[in-house]
Amino acid sequence: MKVYVGNLPWSVDHAKLVELFSPFGEIEEATIITDKFSGRSKGFGFVTYKDEESAKKAIAEMNEKEIEGRNLKVNESKPMDPDRPKRPRRDFNRRDRF
Numbered sequence: 648m649k650v651y652v653g654n655l656p657w658s659v660d661h662a663k664l665v666e667l668f669s670p671f672g673e674i675e676e677a678t679i680i681t682d683k684f685s686g687r688s689k690g691f692g693f694v695t696y697k698d699e700e701s702a703k704k705a706i707a708e709m710n711e712k713e714i715e716g717r718n719l720k721v722n723e724s725k726p727m728d729p730d731r732p733k734r735p736r737r738d739f740n741r742r743d744r745f
Contacts, residue, residue, distance in 0.1 A: 649693055650705055650723060650724055651691065651722055651725075652692050652694060653720035656690075656717050657687070659715075661678070667714065668694045673696065673698075674696060678694075679691075
């Protein structure tokens with residue numbers, strides 16, 4: 648089961664995320680979402696547990712827990728809505744600008 652972890656401090660990296668969430672069960676995967684240009688954390692990530700019980704325990708224990716002055720938002724991850732509107736992409740090569 649995949650768990651969403653939001654409102655992460657910028658200093659939390661992959662190793663720290665695993666350290667914070669491993670006491671609740673065996674982790675299959677842990678990911679911090681980063682900006683593709685700067686590489687800086689976007690302040691959220693995902694932790695995938697081998698079993699649902701571990702994930703539910705992590706949600707119950709870690710939601711609203713203060714880490715480095717920030718209260719984490721932890722809940723069950725939901726798949727992205729395929730019908731959500733996409734943000735327009737910037738076109739830096741437009742020729743009609745002056």
